[in-house]
Amino acid sequence: MKQTDMNIFAQLESEVRSYCRSFPTVFTKAKGYKMWDESGKEYLDFFSGAGALNYGHNEDSMKEKLVNYIMSDGITHSLDMATQPKAEFLETFNEVILKPRNLEYKVMFPGPTGTNTVESALKLARKVTGRTDIISFTNGFHGMTIGSLSVTGNAFKRKGAGIPLQNVVTMPYDSFVNEGLDTLEYLERFLEDGGSGVDIPAAMILETVQGEGGINAASFEWLQRIEAICKRWGILLIVDDVQAGVGRTGTFFSFEKAGIKPDIVCMSKSIGGYGLPLAITLIRPDLDIWAPGEHNGTFRGNNHAFVTATAALEFWKDPEFEQNIQKRSELIYSFLESIVEKYPEVKGEVRGRGYMVGIGSEVEGLSEKIAAEAFNRGLIMETSGPKDEVFKLFPPLIIDDAGLEAGFEIIEASVKTALE
């Protein structure tokens, strides 16, 4: 097979996307937790499309249903029209996901991607409350369009807008409570001060585990306190589960174990199951106040994505699926702890929850070096955090023990080489 000249990307592709530079090869094929490039080299995928491929690549049951649907001339694009795949998705999501968790939400299709669901949540929160301000958190990541970027705590990304982004108050993410400065208490003092004319915010938006911001996991206690503040002041709690949702942290929703019930939940990435674009916004039923057409969009409901999204929910009918994620999460976590212990020069800290974990290193550039080394050895992983100080392990949820073991070996060898 003719090999692609990598220069073509440097010459013709804009600099906006960087993955093809971090993973400098041309990929041709993928199955489960593996990918192959055009030279035939095999890679373990510990990246999972940044959380969009929780069920791995080309999962058989989804592929079969999708192929059958296409071969029967099923409708691909239908705007807002009612279709069978859409009805099946809504019904299955309600039966398999919401009801057993005692959750009641209306499902809205805000547009095809993560940023669309965040935009819809911010808009709706303002419309419902008639208030303007949104509280967001340091190192939070919510998307690249103006609204979602305005609540994203990343100076570099915000500069991409070229203008100041307004109506957002950024607060420290869970980290200061035990260090003598309780920021939530501080916030409550402001809210309680009726005399100074402090504006009550419309909503708070947060990730329970921050993905792009460096795999920072909020404690359940902190999340519960946030929920209580929101309830007390009529502030809507928006949980952005675009990356942490669909099983990534061990449960379908990332907030389940914290025992909180957000008013609005944003989901995308793995909700489509097969890597097809789909986003949903879950809305507390009484907040469903938009008139038809007040929020719309051309690609709000792709039927191929509905077919695979419904097929993906089959996994959740078997309680063993969730139990296995949680069991293997412990393996991943103890592997990372062993790395931190065995290699003190990494100056590392294990972060995260479930299959959303990594090591944050104090050594400048080390995590990127480890990821580059891993790539040479046939493992794909990403770095995250404000200084790319975290190398993150994001294998698909369907990975088996053999895949994990092989990945651990490569990672440990890469740590050793990076330290030399």
Ligand code: PMP
């Ligand atoms: N929210 C979170 C938590 C994300 O991680 C991302 C994407 N990394 C987004 C929103 C935006 O999603 P998209 O790139 O599909 O617009």
